[in-house]
Amino acid sequence: MNKSSLYKGCLEPIIMRLLKDNGRMYGYQLTQMVKELTKGELQITEGALYPLLHRLEEQGVVETEMENVGNRVRKYYTLTKAGKKQTIAYVDELKTFIQSLNFIINPKTVG
Amino acid sequence: MLTKEQVDRLFVFCEKHFVRHYDLQLELVDHLANAIEAIWETDTQLSFESALDRVYKSFGVMGFAGVVSARSRLMEKQYSKQKWLFFVSYFTLPKIALTICCFLLLSLPFRFLSEEMLHYFIGTVLLGLYFFEIRTMAAGRKKVKKQNRILLLTAMTSEYAWLPSILVAQLFGSDHIPFSSEKMTIGFVSYEWIMLVVTICFVGILAYKDTVKQVFLIAEKKYPEVFSIAT
Numbered sequence: 001m002n003k004s005s006l007y008k009g010c011l012e013p014i015i016m017r018l019l020k021d022n023g024r025m026y027g028y029q030l031t032q033m034v035k036e037l038t039k040g041e042l043q044i045t046e047g048a049l050y051p052l053l054h055r056l057e058e059q060g061v062v063e064t065e066m067e068n069v070g071n072r073v074r075k076y077y078t079l080t081k082a083g084k085k086q087t088i089a090y091v092d093e094l095k096t097f098i099q100s101l102n103f104i105i106n107p108k109t110v111g
Numbered sequence: 112m113l114t115k116e117q118v119d120r121l122f123v124f125c126e127k128h129f130v131r132h133y134d135l136q137l138e139l140v141d142h143l144a145n146a147i148e149a150i151w152e153t154d155t156q157l158s159f160e161s162a163l164d165r166v167y168k169s170f171g172v173m174g175f176a177g178v179v180s181a182r183s184r185l186m187e188k189q190y191s192k193q194k195w196l197f198f199v200s201y202f203t204l205p206k207i208a209l210t211i212c213c214f215l216l217l218s219l220p221f222r223f224l225s226e227e228m229l230h231y232f233i234g235t236v237l238l239g240l241y242f243f244e245i246r247t248m249a250a251g252r253k254k255v256k257k258q259n260r261i262l263l264l265t266a267m268t269s270e271y272a273w274l275p276s277i278l279v280a281q282l283f284g285s286d287h288i289p290f291s292s293e294k295m296t297i298g299f300v301s302y303e304w305i306m307l308v309v310t311i312c313f314v315g316i317l318a319y320k321d322t323v324k325q326v327f328l329i330a331e332k333k334y335p336e337v338f339s340i341a342t
Contacts, residue, residue: 026141027138027141027142028141028142028145028146029145032149045169045170045171046142046169046170046178047170047171047173047177047178050138050139050178050181050182051177051178051181051182051185054181054182054185055181055185058185058188058189066137066333066334069141070112070113071112071113071114071115071117071118072113072118072137072140072141072144073137073141074141075137075138075141
């Protein structure tokens with residue numbers, strides 16, 4: 001089975017969780033952190049990341065600020081107050097999902 | 112760290128690959144620059160162009176197209192939503208007072224003017240609405256032209272395709288719609304209903320004007336370099 005299709009629905013909570021834990025981050029930093037934490041198992045493509053970040057910004061889940069870094073301008077993303085609340089809900093949902101999946105993958109015998 | 116010349120080449124690269132808007136270019140240029148710098152940490156001998164090629168390949172066969180189209184769709188949605196919210200605000204407190212005053216001003220002449228004068232009045236109102244619309248659109252386009260870079264955020268404001276005054280004018284110009292000269296009606300539609308449509312068109316133009324103002328306020332705050340006179 002294609003690994004990326006397993007991760008597809010989890011991208012949003014993953015990105016939001018990273019922003020919650022690390023404060024403000026920029027796009028490239030997010031891709032590298034995911035790759036690092038998962039030891040290369042999950043690699044977020046730019047084609048998936050930036051549309052997601054822009055959608056989260058439009059929804060008011062994240063806000064952005066521009067900062068001059070050397071010879072260029074960098075766009076940082078931060079969770080808004082609503083975004084932080086949503087992240088907690090998402091992570092709880094994800095934990096329940098993983099637990100439910102575990103019941104199927106590792107069924108315990110009754111009794 | 113990349114030099115200024117190399118960063119400028121990244122902007123040209125983005126432009127060449129159909130990323131025409133500065134607000135999106137900024138983000139992609141930073142991403143490309145970071146990725147090139149990361150490659151150079153392990154492969155110091157690789158040329159700038161080769162490193163850029165390698166980084167661009169990681170965007171897949173579609174290149175920047177997916178990012179550009181997703182961003183454009185989102186901005187259109189955001190812009191339409193904001194225009195709608197401004198339009199609705201003219202039917203809620205406190206702006207509804209302006210809307211009602213406008214409607215009453217347009218409806219009152221029906222009580223006092225002769226039929227012949229009413230024809231001239233309606234013609235004047237429609238002409239006025241048309242010129243107000245054209246002037247508002249031109250002002251929006253002028254603001255966009257003053258920028259020294261194209262922003263996706265403000266580019267939307269040039270695409271005001273709705274010309275309500277032309278639609279209303281057609282009501283009076285059309286031979287197919289029965290126009291009763293007795294009671295200034297179009298079929299069964301009374302003069303007041305016609306002026307209500309005119310009022311709604313006027314409010315639509317005001318909503319567009321408010322949206323343009325807000326969009327430019329955000330753009331000037333986020334991208335001041337685009338609005339500075341020196342390039």
